[in-house]
Amino acid sequence: MTSPSIRKLRLGFVGLGVMGEPMCANLIRKSGVPVYVHDLDSERLIRAVDAGAIAVDSVEAVGAEADVIFLSLPSIVQVEAVCASLLDLGRPILVVDMSTSDVARTRLLAERLAAANIQFVDAPVARTKEAAVQGTLFISVGGSHELFETVQPFLAHMGSDVLHCGDVGCGQIVKVLNNMMALMTINALSEILTIGRRAGMDGKQLFDALARSSADSFILRNHGMKCLVPDSFPEKAFPVDYAIKDASTALQLAEQVDFHPRIARYTHDVLCTAQEAGYGLNYHPVVIRVVDGRVASTLGEL
Incomplete structure (x- = not known):
């Protein structure tokens, strides 16, 4: 052809x-x-x-x-x-x-x-x-x-x-690692937003400021500002269930090359906790509800 x-x-x-x-x-x-x-x-x-x-x-x-x-x-x-x-x-x-x-x-x-x-x-x-x-x-x-x-x-x-x-296979490698990076970034943004709010700062103002700094990213401007800040995680978007599948695929790839990623594993576990709490069909940035403590978790430290 x-x-x-x-x-x-x-x-x-x-x-x-x-x-x-x-x-x-x-x-x-x-x-x-x-x-x-x-x-x-x-x-x-x-x-x-x-x-x-x-x-x-x-x-x-x-x-x-x-x-x-x-x-x-x-x-x-x-x-x-x-x-x-x-x-x-x-x-x-x-x-x-x-x-x-x-x-x-x-x-x-x-x-x-x-x-x-x-x-x-x-x-x-x-x-x-x-x-x-x-x-x-x-x-x-x-x-x-x-x-x-x-x-x-x-x-x-x-x-x-x-x-x-x-x-x-190389197309899949790029996609799998891209998704894992995005999921880890959302987890990190959830932690940053939680710290900022508990310290007394408005979440929107915090992310607006970060978007003008070296911490700017596509994930911050989209998932962060559009979902994490307003706490909006609708169904029929890319759900937690699918995110777990992608995170699991990334971990399988890491295992195949004899590498054991700690941050990726922790992000996977946060997603699983959200799923167990009933958020499997919600848009995957809903993991902030695990990160900020609204969902009870037995997750340990990295």
């Missing part, structure tokens, strides 16, 4: 969840080629059809029609299951996994698919649901340079920053 034939390619998309649905909508609207979609939720399929997609009733049906199939699924478990359904189709396919997946299992999956003449690229996404809607995601890509050249024009419909990070 090379870029000169890109306008002749037919696309597939499996997984129309919180991020997948708006990503697919952008792909449908901007690509100018047929997009075959499948999801277990019939309402999501209806919305995709309304946006211009062609709905089919199985993963195999997507594989029978599409040359390039994009996946946006909860974890590597679902990714492996979907790919297993494609193995016996007997036609060349390029699979682009845009989920956040385990690095080692991603690489093993790519090897299994290659034996069946199925090519594979990992291209997980970062940033918010709003960015998915606007088509301004950050997409880190792992795979050969040739395959990157093939998928980059399509990925550019969904993301404003599409970066080739190396061979298969």
Whole structure:
């Protein structure tokens, strides 16, 4: 598959969840080629059809029609299951996994698919649901340079920053470590906000000041100012349950390279405490309620 034939390619998309649905909508609207979609939720399929997609009733049906199939699924478990359904189709396919997946299992999956003449690229996404809607995601890509050249024009419909990070698995490494860094930063901001408030300072004024200093960051301006300060953690955003999955994936990666991160482990444990307190479906910066003591915790020191 090379870029000169890109306008002749037919696309597939499996997984129309919180991020997948708006990503697919952008792909449908901007690509100018047929997009075959499948999801277990019939309402999501209806919305995709309304946006211009062609709905089919199985993963195999997507594989029978599409040359390039994009996946946006909860974890590597679902990714492996979907790919297993494609193995016996007997036609060349390029699979682009845009989920956040385990690095080692991603690489093993790519090897299994290659034996069946199925090519594979990992291209997980970062940033918010709003960015998915606007088509301004950050997409880190792992795979050969040739395959990157093939998928980059399509990925550019969904993301404003599409970066080739190396061979298969490297896209996942960037995504996993990006998410872990974001989660650790939110934990740190929760501590700073708690200290500042207890010392008598208004939280908004504190973060406004920090945003003009060397402590400024994207996380401070977005998660900090928009969620931590107003104490607003709605459902149907990126929830604690998903954050725990990402933190666990980062810890698995660390274990695979024989490293034992203390701050990342503590952040994971704070998230688990929030989940146990009933906040599993809430937007993940809700961990401040653990950090500031509103949720009883048995967490020890680092």
